[in-house]
Amino acid sequence: MKTRQTCSQLKLGNLRKLRTMGLTYREIGGIYNTSGVQIHYWINGRHSAHLRAKPETCEICGKTKALSHHHWGDLRVGIWLCPGCRMAAEILDRMQTFPKVYASLMEGIQKECAAQIRLEATSMERKKRRRSKLGRFIR
Numbered sequence: 001m002k003t004r005q006t007c008s009q010l011k012l013g014n015l016r017k018l019r020t021m022g023l024t025y026r027e028i029g030g031i032y033n034t035s036g037v038q039i040h041y042w043i044n045g046r047h048s049a050h051l052r053a054k055p056e057t058c059e060i061c062g063k064t065k066a067l068s069h070h071h072w073g074d075l076r077v078g079i080w081l082c083p084g085c086r087m088a089a090e091i092l093d094r095m096q097t098f099p100k101v102y103a104s105l106m107e108g109i110q111k112e113c114a115a116q117i118r119l120e121a122t123s124m125e126r127k128k129r130r131r132s133k134l135g136r137f138i139r
Helices: 007-020 025-032 036-044 083-138
Strands: 068-072 074-081
Touching: 007 025, 007 036, 025 036, 068 083, 074 083
Parallel strands: none
Antiparallel strands: 068 074
């Protein structure tokens, strides 16, 4: 006897087939007009990706409201935080990457500008030489 599958069961089966075909969550999200994170949740369950269970309270301050998972690199590795602690954690993470990005940008811009300065200096030297040659003839 065949059992009837619900629409959500059929959708989940299709999503899993797409994953086995090698599509990323983001690519599947594009097909279904949603985010890759949402596709991941539909396939694996809301918190299945996290290696640690969701606690009742924020792991930093102990508040119980609206906990979310803050991760570092690997989506499965992270800490459960309230909105305030989550914002602070995001700022701290950005502060760690900001100096590296800033230093590489500064280095690239300095090289680019140094090349432009050298070009301008040689151009000025040429103009001076031309003026000095013309000056000899005009006097």
